Amino acid sequence: MSAIDRLLAIMAKLRDPNGGCPWDLEQDFASIAPYTLEEAYEVDDAIRRGDMQGLRGELGDLLLQVVFHARMAEEAGHFRFDDVVAAICDKLVRRHPHVFGEAEIRTAEEQTRSWEAIKAAEREEAGAHEHPLDAVPLALPALARAAKLQRRAAREGLGAALPEPADEKLDAFALGEQLFALVALANREGLDPEQALRDANARFLARARVGKSGA
Secondary structure (H helix, E strand, O other): OOHHHHHHHHHHHHOOOOOOOHHHHHOOHHHHHHHHHHHHHHHHHHHHHOOHHHHHHHHHHHHHHHHHHHHHHHHOOOOOHHHHHHHHHHHHHHOOHHHHOOOOOOOHHHHHHHHHHHHHHHHHHOOOOOOHHHHOOOOOOHHHHHHHHHHHHHHOOOHHHOOOOOOOOOOHHHHHHHHHHHHHHHHHOOOOHHHHHHHHHHHHHHHHHHHHHHO
């Protein structure tokens, strides 16, 4: 039995109504989702600290989340773990035509543009006529979502909807200090900085939609 087959068998046993774990049996997609996010952050933390032994453990915890969700999906008749693996394999091959096909891509920047173009073609083929910024996950933390929305807006020619940045030059230290000071200001005024930025993201997205429709 391979290591992944053993993990799948353990997860199936934990979810077995006859002799499984009561806690595991009570869970559903919504109750497990916060743990999935937490484990992803712990992977990031181990990488930032350069803790390779810790990273090994955190990656295992994150893999468990994938297996847990896949097991619940299989029980409900939606899909199986093998379907998850097959889907990502197909996606990787499809989005790397320069590796698995005849396309020529020489730089990482060219690959990024190619990846986005293939994604757009896939959405079009599926009949999904969504705004290009709709693909930025709403569940991201507000700051991470703001950064991703702005980067994608710039790529999509929606820069007119972006606020004008100050002319001053910032390094990472100065930027961090300014962000930290803004949080302190929010606390002093009794405001939730996360919610404030979520609201700003929503307003930006509304402006970008108008800009795209008028283009």
